[in-house]
Amino acid sequence: MAPVPSLLWRSFRVLQVYGANTDVGKTVFTTILCRAAKLRWRKEHVAFLKPVSTGPGNEADDLHVERHAPGVARRTLLQYDLAMSPHAAAKGKLVPSNTELLSSVYRFASRRATHGPGWLFVETAGGVHSPGPSGTTQADMYAALRCPVVLIADAKLGGISLTISAFESLKLRGYDVEAILVFRDGKYDNEQYLRDYFTSHHSITVASLPAPPPRVDSDTDTEVMSQYYEEESNSTAIHKILDHLDRRHQARIDRLDSMRGDAYRQIWYPFTQHKLSSPENIAVIDSARGDFFQTLVPETKEARDINQPALQPSFDGSASWWTQGLGHGNPSLTMSAAYAAGRYGHVMFAGAIHEPALALAEKLLHGMKSTRLTRVFYSDNGSTGVEVAVKMALRAARLRYGWAAGTDIGIIGLRGGYHGDTIGAMDCAEPSTYNENIEWYNGRGIWYEYPSVKCVRGRWIVEIPDALKVELGDDQIFESLSDVFDLGARRSKQRHRTYEEYIELTLSRYLDSGRKFGALLMEPVVVGAGGMELVDPLFQCALVDVVRRSAKLFDTRYQPSTSEPSSSDPTCWSGLPVIFDEVFTGLYRLGRFTASSFLETEADVSVHAKLLTGGLVPLSTTLASESIFKAFESEDKADALLHGHSYTAHPVGCQVALESMRQMQEMEKRGEWDWAKDSDWSGSLGGKTKANLWSIWPWELLDWVSNQVHCVAGTWALGSILVVHMRATDGTGYKSNAALKLQSFLRDGYGDGEVRWNVHSRVLGNVLYIMGSQKTTKDDVVEISDLIRHALVAH
């Protein structure tokens, strides 16, 4: 089923009417709005939609509208005869899913929109959080439609409170409340307070109309109500409101249309060559929900003629630079952020402790199930987290080996490994396009080439780089990815010994030439920004093992002192501190809490970010072992780890991370990824029966893609990631343009009757990747898989 676009057309205005409570006059106000719009915009279409109605059918709100606002197109999508909350009224009946209901709403609006300029008022049922038929509350269910809201306030005693709370529930789901309407009431005069409150706090218009006359009997009622509607729909007050709503609609459209140009003139974009860019390349994102952005469909003449939708759903195929875990606009994460903001704002962290920071530290240490990691250091992003890790490791190594301050100490890494954009993190990467032009960049270390894993023609190949074929031998072929990751079986083989010998020999050569190293730093399992390469896990294990047993290599004069932690202590680092940069690969990205588990080893220092906050705000943690921590203890405060940012361990980030970790751990426990773990789905990745390797991307797709040898060099998938290495005639790496055609096809998207949607993806040179969140549904994966097939056939 196609995702649902937000309800926005350039000359068709859709408003959603919410009530602060039940029985506050939603239908009366909506009827007046419909009738007044009909009077004022005579040549335009005016429509009324009640998606869900409860109560006896002959009292239905759309009949009321028919009677008092004749000429207005109207529809009730679901009618339940019980006068109860829809979820209760629908009990025992077949209820549509939220997506089905939203699709029906969209279809109704879309058809009205093709009639040309006009208005549509969508009336909700009960209060903002009254549950819809599926049980989801309306405020959550309708949020993705992002209709501007007319909120009907409660004029009764207590109504001030209800109105403000209802407003807040809408606001924190990203709704824009454009006007608040209330019946005049001389006794409580909620209007006055609400006017002051919403004007000063939120710059929102508050307006009132006289309350309808009290009910007498049905004949009299019809007559006096007719008169009431006649008067009110002609009142200045309601036309002022309609003018206001019209202006706000136009302002939203104008702003969306001008944003690309304005951004192009004022924003300096990250990683963007502006000379090769243009306003047309900028996606205007109006909102995002779940895995989908709502992006602007730029206006064209043809579009104007058919009053095409102004927004379309775009699958966030880079998971917003690899951050998304629990979907955009996730209400639980929002509530967590808001709670911490309300409870603390930000509070100073040095010399202080607050609950979210402590609880998150505990959760992470516990979740890592590591015997080594005991300490949590907070910073703001992956790059700063890596800088902290490097500071930690180099100090520990320098002190243990007794190297003087100022000694030139490098790191050991992987070719193409990338750890962030601050200078210290950049220095951890070998010279490449990313950094070679940066004035202060100074690659400090050595970087191993490594065997990588790809699926080609349905088989899993461990590719040995050409330059290493003499040392390491030929490519190896495996039946399944599980076999590649079956380290127990592979450790006993010749290839493992070959890896270790090669690693040790190379290292000795550098050490013999006088170089010093202070850490092994790598991204476990996947080299991310450096090209989305799946690294042969056996090679990474070999690297860790060699480094850990080679203390004598790193400093030939080294004699373990009796006072320092013994190398027989399994929690203590040996050889060099091993840093795992799990910024990208950790926290369920690959399907497991920690990527280190794939390597069956533990880091001495471990860096986490991106998914940490489920995809909401920046936060990073650097976890360290006690033996690293102890290296910074002395009587001199200048020996401390001198690093800290103003917002270190900011409560908002910690609270959100806590909720994000909790939810992902719950999902794992509840088996919410079982569909993807099923061996039918994950096929030769592993499936339930094997090494617990799985991916949301089906094996069938992978197999098929890997056979498109006319354009595909190889592919792989793990966890939420799908990677396609395109054949490149212009070389591999960042400068290649080989994946742009596929990217462009995905961006052009897919039409399904009235609804068009597309996939917003990022490329890394000749590599295109698509990444879901941890909430991506099987249905969406199937749809996107289809789109990928179409794209590759057309390639």
Added chain:
Amino acid sequence: MAPVPSLLWRSFRVLQVYGANTDVGKTVFTTILCRAAKLRWRKEHVAFLKPVSTGPGNEADDLHVERHAPGVARRTLLQYDLAMSPHAAAKGKLVPSNTELLSSVYRFASRRATHGPGWLFVETAGGVHSPGPSGTTQADMYAALRCPVVLIADAKLGGISLTISAFESLKLRGYDVEAILVFRDGKYDNEQYLRDYFTSHHSITVASLPAPPPRVDSDTDTEVMSQYYEEESNSTAIHKILDHLDRRHQARIDRLDSMRGDAYRQIWYPFTQHKLSSPENIAVIDSARGDFFQTLVPETKEARDINQPALQPSFDGSASWWTQGLGHGNPSLTMSAAYAAGRYGHVMFAGAIHEPALALAEKLLHGMKSTRLTRVFYSDNGSTGVEVAVKMALRAARLRYGWAAGTDIGIIGLRGGYHGDTIGAMDCAEPSTYNENIEWYNGRGIWYEYPSVKCVRGRWIVEIPDALKVELGDDQIFESLSDVFDLGARRSKQRHRTYEEYIELTLSRYLDSGRKFGALLMEPVVVGAGGMELVDPLFQCALVDVVRRSAKLFDTRYQPSTSEPSSSDPTCWSGLPVIFDEVFTGLYRLGRFTASSFLETEADVSVHAKLLTGGLVPLSTTLASESIFKAFESEDKADALLHGHSYTAHPVGCQVALESMRQMQEMEKRGEWDWAKDSDWSGSLGGKTKANLWSIWPWELLDWVSNQVHCVAGTWALGSILVVHMRATDGTGYKSNAALKLQSFLRDGYGDGEVRWNVHSRVLGNVLYIMGSQKTTKDDVVEISDLIRHALVAH
């Protein structure tokens, strides 16, 4: 008036009863809770407090409690006879301020607590957002008390919605809702939905009791109600709830008591020598509101005996590492964060645009009133913002001067200048305690010593460092700080020429020795982390002027090409790009939108963070001129500015920053700092009549402190900052301990009858500073000023 502590005692449980709506049974439930507590904890005190009651006095809720829960201590603080919302009922009457009302609540609770173990139930009026007497809604007004909440749900039609919204309004103000109670209702059965909802979404207990019998007449009512209360206060349901509340209270206390130890074992603190630290040095922060933390008062035997409060207000005297602008727990910032979280979560920024990022960019560019700055680059914190700035400037300089890639290019800065903790930012600072032990640190540049400004014995002195007295002459004395900042008058004087000659001569010496520089980088007006020095603004101006006119010095072969922006273009950089690190000094910290205005000059690159988000979440912007931006344009995508973090321009941060900027600009426009600008208050700083220099710290205090020559070396204040340089016998700088005694006195705090409060401050070696937010009140400044006087007298 002393700030109000949160209501927490170790063996005295205070609960606040809120209603999802008016008329949902708050009083009935509270009465049952009181009566049941009295039954169960026979030896303990049970009390009832209605801070504000409306409606005829003889129907008052505390009389109801008296009748049906005899033996419970009870009090109504304010009684208004009209049955309306308190703000309306109080109209025309003298109403207490929020702080006065909270103080009364605190005093009542505090006196009850001294009776020993017990319970206090505080019943609110109407719904959660019903306005209190002052007009502030109760949810906002009572938030600082941080009482755990019993929320009474609404059992009527529509009640599900009202209950969830009321809960959300509380949650986003940092309340912990511990239980939700509702009357049983067979018709709508809201209970069932709410139970499922709150259990699965929030792990909150939902329980129900039978509704009270319907009212008949007053005699019968009394009797049947008595029976009802008798039954319900003995019911298993209510005792389960009390047990639950009791356990939650105990868990909160236990957690607070163990947090210091747990943190000490698991957290690796920034800038902290753990060996010199201990659990006792860790402040446990339960919450924060406005300028005050609520910090744990550790348990002592004496405290146990008198049931001392477990929390006390602590003035956040470092403005939480210089971040706080609009106060902790600011509801507007919370709503902004929640709105953006709900609307977008985070969305990918490269190649995309969203409203908060664009609007913030526009607001900043507009607010800077700069003719140069046209571009906004987003990153996560001051340190990354500076790295971006340096990358920008060095590239622009290298290309203009035609230096090869790989050329060793440094920056020009100020001694003690500090720009952040990532390696690239560290490299901008001269070797010092902060960085000299960092393995990869490599100071790249030269750093000028500079004349600094202090108030000593009531007079303003521009101190020339001893080493420069030969070149620059003796200290200068000024009548007022305004005179020091009167650059128009000072530029024409000899001292200005002396500064320029010295700067130029020094620079030539370095350049002659073959060094190359790519930027002038400094913190305008105040060197922050490097020791809170107020720099002579004339010296900074001279530095900028010399650098800008010295293109020929920086590269003797340089010939401006006709194709490049002419040096006569006033928006184009000349000599070297000038970077202002306004991370600390910008955005109203010193009283003005930009610190560059004090220097009457504009930067080519300007970095902002800290106050940018009003003190809530990390975000940084690096603003640049078009001539810097153009340096990165080419046909090669690798020539782009290759920097970007995952959460670049995260919508939550941008939206909060937008609101924060808006509020501060509004405050300025509305003259909300006029009290501090008054010349009586700001005295020889400047005041309204002079150069618009002002500080929240009164001149009278400054004058007095500057005369405490037995322990004070000098002082200054500007904007929200107060700095005291203590006389040090152990040298100045980071390693000195000279300010610790004063810090400790401030931490010991101040007793005002029942309420104790203190000041949480940070020291930088021999310097102690106290920093308010942009919302700090005159009253609080007066109180803290008193405390400072006491401390210095005792010193």
